[in-house]
Amino acid sequence: MIVAERKPMDEIFQMLAGCKKVLVLGCGGCVTVCLTGGERQAEMLASQLNLAAKAKGEAMQVDFDSITRQCEKEFFDNLSEAPADYDAVLSIACGAGVGYMSEQFPKVTVLPGMNTTHLAANVALGIWEEYCRGCGDCMLAWTGGVCPIAKCSKSLVNGTCGGTDKGKCEVNPEMNCGWLMIYERLKELDRLDEYRTMRPLRDHRTDRGNGVRRLVLAEMTEEEAGDE
């Protein structure tokens, strides 16, 4: 799932400067699951903003709403109020939601209330840790299921660097060394030959080096074209 964290209040206030009427819009997707950008958080943020505006003596009215997903067109029909009635919509969806909503409502100022960070698994109560970086060329088959791109600070593909120490990464003594994890897993699976094999150079075109990436399901796009 996609993880996003709320931006600092100061930054949000700066973005909203001069707005008289603001809608905080939550999303029912990933950010609801990681408890940062769902309906409840939208309600809380709206009331925080209302209180803060009052304390500062600013005349700003902040409403809230939430829809199933902000990355799909049909759900915008479920908005209670027209976004155009607001000076700004503060979306607390991930960046995809903010960007897509902005595109759908060209006349509305859609602002990001969140910093979108990583693709995560819920590893413990209240902890969502990065497991994948969407590199577009998955290597988990030969790394014992541990992602070298996300779990190694240098995204190395040929084994540990010299910075690994007592199982931890040089970048942060709290963080496990991804390559040591890969080594241990492969040893456990009796597949250390995978570690010994020299890996081909990465093709960064699948990652971010070749422009905007899209998933196109031919069957569905053809069907739609046929319907018209």
Place this chain on the structure above:
Amino acid sequence: MSNEPVSNLQRDLDSGEFVVTAEIGPPKGTNIAPVIHEAEEFLKGKVSAVNVTDIQTAVMRGSSMVGAKLLFDAGIEPVLQMVTRDRNRLALQSDLLAAHIFGIRNVLCLTGDHVTMGDHPQAMPVYDLDSVSLLDAMCKLEAGTDLGADMKGKANELDGVPTFFKGCCVTPCADEVDPQVIKLEKKVEAGAQFVQTQAVYEPKVFETFMKKVEHIKVPILVGIVMLKTAGMAKYMNRGVPGVVVPDAIIQRMTDCEKPDREKVSIEICGELVSTMKDMCQGAHLMTLGWDHCVPGIIQAAGLA
């Protein structure tokens, strides 16, 4: 490829003599002349080659290329260090061509400390290649092609082909040494012809390591990092992965008077080298700016 050595370092290692290399780092700023003068005064003729560090510990400073070129011009054979942290495959290959054009032959491939360890922690960490694939890239250049290909998938040909003596690093005292050994095997498979190790202060551990890599047939130069103070030794124990300075050595540094520190440190280095001399093919002395101590260490090690 012919077996003719392409550098003095390679020739010296081929000859079977115990080889000593030293190391300098370009300054933060343009004032590189004193570094080169010191190398001329204390290293020239004393060591087989002198490494030039590449933006060491991710602290911005002059390039290893300029240091290596100036050493070369001063008649000192350089080892150009290259990390993969700051440049992608285009820039690295381009710099390798430049190095050869400048007369530089010895190149040490390193992954490089992460940018967050240095003084520009916000910088983009590149790591397009790693130490293994950089060695492989060098072999490709030596074979007359680069890492790219034309539209038909045919490797691009070079107009003028470089030659190198290719090195790599290993951490013999890492707490988990097996993954390090496998990585070293990969580096040698990818073309590494010599190894300069991370700092070693424990000859016993080094001996065990050397047994583990007996099957790897490339010369290994043991890394010796000069301790300037007891505090530095403690810092290394805390902060430098895979480096353990034993208490006895720290005690010697603590016990000596300040004016004697340099002398004691030279003695420690000399003893380390002479203890490990028969286990490996050379020593790489990292004096961290104290080039003037190199002749003393060589003497204390009984090599002069």
